Amino acid sequence: LAKATNPKAKTVKDAMQVDGSELKGMYDRDEQLPAGDPMEGKTVGVKKIVDLAVAIEGIKNNTGTHAAGVIIAPEPLDHILPVQPSKDGIVQTGYPPHDVTEVLSLLKMDFLGLRNLTTIYKTVDLIKKEQGIDLAINDIPLDDKPVYDMLMTGDTDGVFQLESQGMKNLVKRLKPDVFEDLGALVALFRPGPLDSGMVTDFVERKHGRQEISYAHPLLEPVLKDTYGTIVYQEQIMQVFQVLADYSLGQADMVRRMMGKKKVDEMEKQKSKFIERSAQHGMSSKDAEALFNQILAFASYCFNRSHSAAYAFVAYQTAYLKCHYPVEYLSALLSSVSSDQDKTQLYIEEAQKKGIKVLPPDINHSQSTFTPDNGNIRFGLASIKQVGEAVIEEIIKEREANGPFKSIYDYCKRLDSKCSNKKTLEGLIKAGAFANIEKSRKQLMDNIDYITATASKEAKAKESGQGSLFDLLGDTSEIEEAKFRLSGSDEEYDQRQIQNFEKEFLGFYVTSHPLATIRDKLPFLMTHKISEVMPLPNDKLVTICGLITATRQIPTKKDPTKFIRFVTVEDLSGKIDLIAFNGKIQEYGQYLEPEQRVIISGKVSKRGDDEAPVILIDNVKTVDNSNIFTVELKDDLKYEELVFLKNILCEYQGSDPVMLKVKDDYGMSKILAASMFWVESSNDLVNRLKRSFTDRVDITVKSMDCKEEPCEKISA
Numbered sequence: 220l221a222k223a224t225n226p227k228a229k230t231v232k233d234a235m236q237v238d239g240s241e242l243k244g245m246y247d248r249d250e251q252l253p254a255g256d257p258m259e260g261k262t263v264g265v266k267k268i269v270d271l272a273v274a275i276e277g278i279k280n281n282t283g284t285h286a287a288g289v290i291i292a293p294e295p296l297d298h299i300l301p302v303q304p305s306k307d308g309i310v311q312t313g314y315p316p317h318d319v320t321e322v323l324s325l326l327k328m329d330f331l332g333l334r335n336l337t338t339i340y341k342t343v344d345l346i347k348k349e350q351g352i353d354l355a356i357n358d359i360p361l362d363d364k365p366v367y368d369m370l371m372t373g374d375t376d377g378v379f380q381l382e383s384q385g386m387k388n389l390v391k392r393l394k395p396d397v398f399e400d401l402g403a404l405v406a407l408f409r410p411g412p413l414d415s416g417m418v419t420d421f422v423e424r425k426h427g428r429q430e431i432s433y434a435h436p437l438l439e440p441v442l443k444d445t446y447g448t449i450v451y452q453e454q455i456m457q458v459f460q461v462l463a464d465y466s467l468g469q470a471d472m473v474r475r476m477m478g479k480k481k482v483d484e485m486e487k488q489k490s491k492f493i494e495r496s497a498q499h500g501m502s503s504k505d506a507e508a509l510f511n512q513i514l515a516f517a518s519y520c521f522n523r524s525h526s527a528a529y530a531f532v533a534y535q536t537a538y539l540k541c542h543y544p545v546e547y548l549s550a551l552l553s554s555v556s557s558d559q560d561k562t563q564l565y566i567e568e569a570q571k572k573g574i575k576v577l578p579p580d581i582n583h584s585q586s587t588f589t590p591d592n593g594n595i596r597f598g599l600a601s602i603k604q605v606g607e608a609v610i611e612e613i614i615k616e617r618e619a620n621g622p623f624k625s626i627y628d629y630c631k632r633l634d635s636k637c638s639n640k641k642t643l644e645g646l647i648k649a650g651a652f653a654n655i656e657k658s659r660k661q662l663m664d665n666i667d668y669i670t671a672t673a674s675k676e677a678k679a680k681e682s683g684q685g686s687l688f689d690l691l692g693d694t695s696e697i698e699e700a701k702f703r704l705s706g707s708d709e710e711y712d713q714r715q716i717q718n719f720e721k722e723f724l725g726f727y728v729t730s731h732p733l734a735t736i737r738d739k740l741p742f743l744m745t746h747k748i749s750e751v752m753p754l755p756n757d758k759l760v761t762i763c764g765l766i767t768a769t770r771q772i773p774t775k776k777d778p779t780k781f782i783r784f785v786t787v788e789d790l791s792g793k794i795d796l797i798a799f800n801g802k803i804q805e806y807g808q809y810l811e812p813e814q815r816v817i818i819s820g821k822v823s824k825r826g827d828d829e830a831p832v833i834l835i836d837n838v839k840t841v842d843n844s845n846i847f848t849v850e851l852k853d854d855l856k857y858e859e860l861v862f863l864k865n866i867l868c869e870y871q872g873s874d875p876v877m878l879k880v881k882d883d884y885g886m887s888k889i890l891a892a893s894m895f896w897v898e899s900s901n902d903l904v905n906r907l908k909r910s911f912t913d914r915v916d917i918t919v920k921s922m923d924c925k926e927e928p929c930e931k932i933s934a
Contacts, residue, residue, distance in 0.1 A: 220242070220265065220268065223240075223241040223242040223245055224240075225240055230276055230277075231269060231272045231276055232273055232276065235269065242269070245265045246265050246266055246269050248265075249265055249266040250264070250265045251263070251264055251265075252265060252268070284305065284311065285329075286329075286331075287329040287330050287331050287332075288327055288329055289327070289330055290312065290325055290326070290327050291325065291326040291327075291328060292325050296310060296312065297310075299323065299325070300312045300323070300325075333379075333532065334555075335379045335532055335536060335554075336532070337554060338547075338550045338551050338553075338554045339356060339532070339536065339539065339550075340356075341550035341553065342539050342543060342546050342547045342549075342550040342551075343356050345543075345546040345550060345589070345590060346543050346546050349545075349546060350543075350546075354543075356535055359534075359535065359538050361398040362397070362398070363538060363541070365541050365542070366534070366537050366538050366541045366542075367396045367397075369537065369540070369541045370390055370395055370537055371390070371391065371394045372391070373387040373388070373390055373391040375387055375390055375537070376564060376565065376568045377536065377540055377547070377548065377551050377565060377568060378533055378536050378537045379529070379532045379535075379536045380404075380405055380529055380530075380532070380533045381404065381533055381537075383753060384749075384750050384752070384753050385408065385753050386404070386408050389404060389407070389418070389422075390404065393421070393422050393425060394425075398530065398534060401530035401533055402523065402526040402527050402529075402530040403445060403450055404530070405521070405525075405526045405529045405530050405533070406450050406451060406520075406521035406523075406526045407421060407450065409521070410519075411518060411519025412450075412519060415515070415516075415519075417448055417450075417516070420448055421445065421446055421448050421450070424446035424447060424448065425446050431446050431447040433447055434501070434505055434508070434509045435462060435496075435499065435500075435501050435505075435509075437461045437462060437499060438458060438461070438462070440461075441454055441457045441458060442454060449512070449513060449516045449520065450520065450521065450523075451520055451522065451523035452474055452517075452521065452522050453522070453523040453524075454520075454523070455470070455474050455477070455513055455516070455517060455520060456470035456471055456473075456474055457470075458509070458513060459492065462492075462495070462496045462499055462501065462506075462509075463491065463492045463495035463496055464495055465495075473488050474517065476488065477513070477514055477517030477518070485514065489510050492506060492510050493506040493507055493510065496509075544572050545574055545590045545593060545594070545595060548565055548568065548569045548572075548574065548588075548595060549588045549589055549590050549595050550588075551565055552565050552569075552587075552588040552595065553587035553588045553598070556587065556588070556598075556600070556601060559725050559726075559793075560749070560792040560793060562725070562726065563726060563788070563790070563791065563792055563793070564791055566726060567790045567791055569595055570790075574593070574595055575594040575595070576594070576597070576728060577591060577594050577595065577596045577597065577728070578597055578649065578650040578651075578653065578720065578724070578728045578729055579596070579599055579601060579602055579646075579649050579650065579651045579724070580596065580650075580651055580653070580654055581613065581617075581646065581651045581652055581654075581655065582617065582622040582623055582654065582655070583596055583654075584597060584598055584599045584651070585599070585614065586598050586599055586600045586607075586610050586611075586614070587600060588601075597649075597728065599613065599651070601649075601724050601725070602645045602646060602649045602651065602724060603645055603722070603723045603724075603725075604641045604642060604644060604645030604723070605642055605645045605646060606642070608636065609636060609637045609642055612634070612636075612637050613633065616633055620632065623655060625655055625656065626643075626652055626655070626656055626662060627669075627672065627702040629652075630669065630672055630673035630676055631673075634677055634680075635674055635677040638669075638670060638673030638677070639670065639673075640666060640667075643662075643666060643669060643670060643673075644663070644666065645723050647659055647662045647663055647666070648663070648720075648722065648723045649719070649720065649723040649724050650716075650719075650728070657708040657710070658707075658708040658709060658710045658711075659710060659711055660709060660710055660711045661704050661706055661707065661708045661709070662704070664704075664705070664706050665704045665705060665706070668704070668705070669704075672702060714732075716729060716730075717729075717730060717732060721767075731790065732765050732813070732815060733763075733764065733765060733790060733815065735922075736763075736815075736841060736922045737790070739846070739875075739922060740763055740789065742875050742890050743761070743763040743817050743844070743875060743922075744761050744762050744789075744817070745759075745760050745761045745762075745893070746760045746761070746762060747762075747789060747791040747792075748762055748764060748788065748789045748791050748792040748793060748794045749791035749792040750791075751794055751822060751831055752830070752831060754822045754831065755822065756821075756822060756823060757821050757822065757823075758821065759819065759820070759821055759836075760819070760820065760822060760833065761817065761818070761819040761893065762787065762789065762794070762817075762818055762833070763789060763816070763818075763841065764787040764788050764789035764793075764815070764818075765787065765788055765813065765814070765815055765816075766785055766786070766787055766810065766811060766812050766813065766814045766815075766816060767786050767788050767812060767813075768785075768786040768812060769783060769784065769785050769786070769811060769812060770783070770784045771784070771803070772784075774800070780800040781800055781803055782797060782798070782799060782800070782803075783797070783798040783803050783807070784796070784797060785797070785810050785835070787816065787818065794831070794832070795832045796818060796820065796832060796833040796834070796835050797823075797832055797834055797835065798810055798835040799834075799835075802835050802836070805838075806835070806837075806838035809838045809839070809840050810835075810838065815841035815842065816838055816839065816840055817838070817840075817841060817844060817873055818833065818835055818837070818838050819835075819836050819837040819838075819873075820833040820834045820835045820836045820837070821833065821834045837873065839873045841922050842922070844873060844874055844921075844922050845874045845919050845921055845922065846874065846875055846877055846919070846921075846922065847874045847875065847876050847896075847897050847899050847917075847919055848876075848877040848878075848879060848916075848918045848919070848920070849863070849876065849877070849878055849879070849907065849915055849916075849917060850878075850886075850915060850916040850917075851878065851879065851880050851881070851914070851915055852881075852913070852914050852915060852916065853914050854881070855911075855914070863907075863910075863911075864895060866906060866907060866910065867891070867896075867897055868894075868895065870897040870900065870902075870903045871895075871896070871898070872896060872897045872898025872899070873896055873898070874896055874897050874898060874899045874919075875890060875896055876890075876891035876896055876897055877889070877890060877891070878890075878891055879916075899919045904917045904919065
């Protein structure tokens with residue numbers, strides 16, 4: 220029966236109205252179709268099936284709940300609307316929002332919960348606690364120059380609405396220096412304005428590179444703040460008010476018509492607009508052009524009050540980041556603690572600002588991230604295997620009776636749930652005892668002895684038993700003297716400590732495997748991992764990071780061939796990569812956990828909202844990479860520079876090429892474009908020395924060398 224339906228018909232009713240259609244013929248003849256078990260010989264008529272289908276077509280088979288919509292009425296809602304209880308017992312209505320607001324004239328408001336508001340209030344509390352300052356966050360000046368200076372550089376990680384790479388680029392282009400610019404950024408950074416070219420007009424007009432003009436002098440007060448461009452819905456309404464003498468209500472009706480593309484209604488308004496604008500001295504041609512311009516903008520113009528509200532939150536977060544970075548980033552990290560990528564991004568942001576992110580500490584950590592003498596301290600809740608009840612007990616005991624002096628003191632003062640093997644392992648390996656004990660390794664080697672001692676202390680406390688010395692006073696020093704950890708107090712090596720921190724905190728804290736090349740990372744990659752998300756399909760990128768996980772499976776078509784999934788992280792985040800069989804054979808030895816690698820490949824994603832992956836094309840380990848430096852002692856002629864370029868191209872590889880050149884200030888270092896990077900070799904060094912004799916110096920150094928990085932300029 221379905222095959223007899225015209226595929227172009229959107230409904231069963233439409234399909235029945237097509238003369239000569241197979242379905243209509245079957246319906247008119249009421250053909251009988253088999254029903255149920257064929258052995259029973261039962262049938263059902265086409266007419267009955269189609270009539271039933273038409274009757275139920277369009278009925279909703281499930282309901283969704285508006286994310287934030289709340290209906291407000293002057294009397295109980297069940298007097299006005301059909302309502303039903305949700306699974307949670309909340310009263311809901313099945314009426315569409317359009318009918319509620321426009322047909323029944325009820326007020327519907329959207330109450331959006333923002334994590335950022337919690338972060339702001341948490342920051343204000345931390346500022347009061349740490350600095351004794353009562354910051355009235357809603358009364359901060361909106362013209363603070365340091366805030367705008369920070370934003371102009373694209374330093375917007377952690378700033379509400381301004382964090383994405385695309386928005387960062389727009390912020391750097393626009394260089395906002397007044398609050399109105401922030402509202403415009405929120406309104407403009409959407410597909411419609413970006414695709415229309417109006418964003419470019421806005422930027423160029425702000426910086427005086429494009430003339431600001433108005434279709435009529437009356438429009439200057441309306442459009443002055445947005446440099447002559449129509450950005451907001453309210454501006455559309457004002458244009459109709461001042462040029463065509465519409466009332467506010469009439470102007471709002473026009474705005475809604477435009478947004479919903481009611482063509483017939485808009486044509487009527489067009490002639491009225493042209494006629495009334497003529498009374499203010501505007502020609503029919505100019506009025507029609509303005510109306511068409513408004514019509515084009517109306518479908519994506521933003522609500523100004525909405526923009527202003529979001530811009531205010533954006534400004535508040537920027538203000539806190541600029542003036543109270545430790546408190547703000549502490550609150551921000553606490554708010555995203557369940558999002559590993561975001562946490563890693565903000566840890567890097569803190570480190571870029573010279574703020575150390577310290578590991579958890581049994582005597583200094585609270586539950587979440589907190590300021591600690593100008594730095595940020597990990598919270599105990601970040602440690603795997605340490606439960607909320609344990610954390611509450613630790614903080615409660617510490618506040619009541621002072622800091623813990625040793626792991627023995629910890630075990631003696633807290634009950635057994637805080638000293639079981641699993642909890643102690645998490646605390647030890649995460650470094651929580653590092654400031655009161657010498658060695659994590661010694662603690663782990665003695666963990667059975669420690670837990671046995673803790674159990675013994677707990678039982679003695681529960682039974683009320685004590686020793687003869689208890690009658691004489693404090694016996695803690697005598698008892699602790701009996702507590703002896705066996706073995707050496709030698710610590711784990713740095714790599715093992717890094718692995719423990721990664722395992723139990725999810726991050727490298729005291730040091731990172733990429734730390735030795737942190738300054739050189741910008742010269743080894745085209746993009747940070749956090750910058751890959753907005754890139755288009757097939758974009759060629761080079762990333763540098765640490766492999767944290769791999770998984771290999773056979774292909775469906777050929778079980779003898781494989782696909783390897785690789786997870787790589789840098790200081791900004793992590794990403795998944797895919798190596799197909801040929802690349803596995805070529806680079807498989809490098810695609811293993813704990814390898815520091817430089818990987819080139821193409822971005823691939825199924826949808827715009829899906830996390831991208833990188834299809835691996837080329838792999839090189841950092842340990843096998845070098846910095847190839849060419850110092851030009853004399854000015855080379857153009858022909859000689861071309862010759863140098865050609866030689867470099869013959870030895871193409873993944874080692875960055877640094878050029879040292881003389882300028883008015885001495886010697887400057889310039890990074891050559893990646894197409895001129897080389898595979899370092901004695902043959903290349905000798906070739907250059909033969910070609911340029913003593914006019915160039917060549918040095919080849921490993922990535923771990925301490926040489927200062929150069930200025931990142933592609934040459």
